Amino acid sequence: MASKIPNAIFSNGNSIPMIGLGTWNSPPGVVAQAVKDAIDIGYRHIDCAHVYQNEHEVGDGIAAKIQDGTIKREDVFVTSKLWNTFHRPDLVEGALKVTLKNLKLAYLDLYLIHWPVAYKEGDDLFPMGPDGKTFIFSDADYVDTWKEMEKLVDAGLVKNIGLSNFNSKQIQRVLDVARIKPVCNQIESHAYLHQAKLTAFCTEKGIIVTAYSPLGSPARPWVKKDDIVLLHDPELKKIPDKHGKEPAQILIRYQIQLGHVVIPKSVTKSRIASNFDVFGFELDADDMKQLAALERNERICPEFGAFGHPHHPFEKEE
Numbered sequence: 001m002a003s004k005i006p007n008a009i010f011s012n013g014n015s016i017p018m019i020g021l022g023t024w025n026s027p028p029g030v031v032a033q034a035v036k037d038a039i040d041i042g043y044r045h046i047d048c049a050h051v052y053q054n055e056h057e058v059g060d061g062i063a064a065k066i067q068d069g070t071i072k073r074e075d076v077f078v079t080s081k082l083w084n085t086f087h088r089p090d091l092v093e094g095a096l097k098v099t100l101k102n103l104k105l106a107y108l109d110l111y112l113i114h115w116p117v118a119y120k121e122g123d124d125l126f127p128m129g130p131d132g133k134t135f136i137f138s139d140a141d142y143v144d145t146w147k148e149m150e151k152l153v154d155a156g157l158v159k160n161i162g163l164s165n166f167n168s169k170q171i172q173r174v175l176d177v178a179r180i181k182p183v184c185n186q187i188e189s190h191a192y193l194h195q196a197k198l199t200a201f202c203t204e205k206g207i208i209v210t211a212y213s214p215l216g217s218p219a220r221p222w223v224k225k226d227d228i229v230l231l232h233d234p235e236l237k238k239i240p241d242k243h244g245k246e247p248a249q250i251l252i253r254y255q256i257q258l259g260h261v262v263i264p265k266s267v268t269k270s271r272i273a274s275n276f277d278v279f280g281f282e283l284d285a286d287d288m289k290q291l292a293a294l295e296r297n298e299r300i301c302p303e304f305g306a307f308g309h310p311h312h313p314f315e316k317e318e
């Protein structure tokens with residue numbers, strides 16, 4: 001199927017497809033097929049990360065679709081993220097090279113610092129401290145990490161660099177030293193958590209917001225099953241009927257109309273298809289107001305183990 005996805009334009013003039021396939025929690029053995037299905041359906045943007053521990057299989061899916069002629073490398077936008085144990089400047093390039101090898105790519109379209117918090121360097125991606133709840137921190141500073149990210153652009157290994165889970169003060173610290181500005185901040189964004197101040201700050205600075213967990217990440221064990229889950233919120237359910245659409249499609253379309261790039265995850269072919277079918281209708285002003293009114297300041301992905309880190313981004317709103 002030919003792909004007609006609108007793009008968002010970065011401050012450097014490069015573009016990113018407004019919708020991409022998320023891959024967190026997409027199991028090895030399943031994710032390669034999900035990536036192949038997504039590309040067949042028309043997705044041209046895949047969101048990955050070293051810490052998802054499935055980049056090798058994601059890479060198999062992309063390679064298969066390049067090999068069978070469905071796409072060329074330059075047709076697909078691939079993002080990955082530098083994990084928190086690799087922030088120390090001497091580790092950054094090596095971490096990217098592992099990701100490139102796993103993904104079987106010569107370059108990334110976008111590389112993000114996954115979180116502003118750094119953890120103890122080493123093989124353990126989640127180096128747990130003695131309390132069994134808090135990771136062991138590193139004192140690497142993301143500003144020094146950023147200078148290494150810039151070198152990856154110089155070396156032609158990544159086309160664009162950006163941030164993820166950074167608050168406005170942290171973004172400003174990066175902007176203050178940046179020779180190459182971050183093009184985006186990938187943050188949690190859905191109808192229960194708008195992060196209005198942070199997104200306004202990003203917009204003012206010309207930084208594109210990518211919305212993660214747009215469906216409220218229902219598979220996370222701590223998303224309470226006895227409370228209202230976003231996808232089943234009775235207020236949300238009033239909107240789809242009017243458009244003949246499903247709740248997930250409304251939530252994805254909502255992010256796009258907010259001007260955000262959006263990366264819903266699914267390994268289910270029918271959902272991968274329906275999540276992509278969000279360009280043939282428009283939410284009206286009343287719908288947008290109703291969705292905005294669902295705000296609950298409900299953060300699903302706070303990186304619990306980093307509470308107490310001096311660079312934890314979201315312990316207070318910034």
Ligand SMILES: NC(=O)C1=CN([C@@H]2O[C@H](COP(=O)(O)OP(=O)(O)OC[C@H]3O[C@@H](n4cnc5c(N)ncnc54)[C@H](OP(=O)(O)O)[C@@H]3O)[C@@H](O)[C@H]2O)C=CC1
Nearest residue numbers: 022023024212213214215216217219248264265266267268
């Ligand atoms: N930068 C960061 O720190 C973070 C980045 N991310 C990125 O964002 C992506 C999306 O966020 P994520 O937390 O995965 O959560 P999402 O909000 O995308 O929800 C994904 C879940 O919803 C289910 N689902 C997908 N489509 C539908 C549908 N149409 N109807 C009902 N259920 C559906 C999926 O199930 P199934 O797969 O079984 O179909 C899966 O369990 C991640 O995969 C990752 O790439 C996420 C969190 C943090």
Ligand SMILES: O=C1CO[C@H](CO)[C@@H](O)[C@@H]1O
Nearest residue numbers: 024049051114115301303
């Ligand atoms: O991208 C991510 C997916 O979820 C993980 C577990 O909560 C996070 O650590 C990470 O930020």
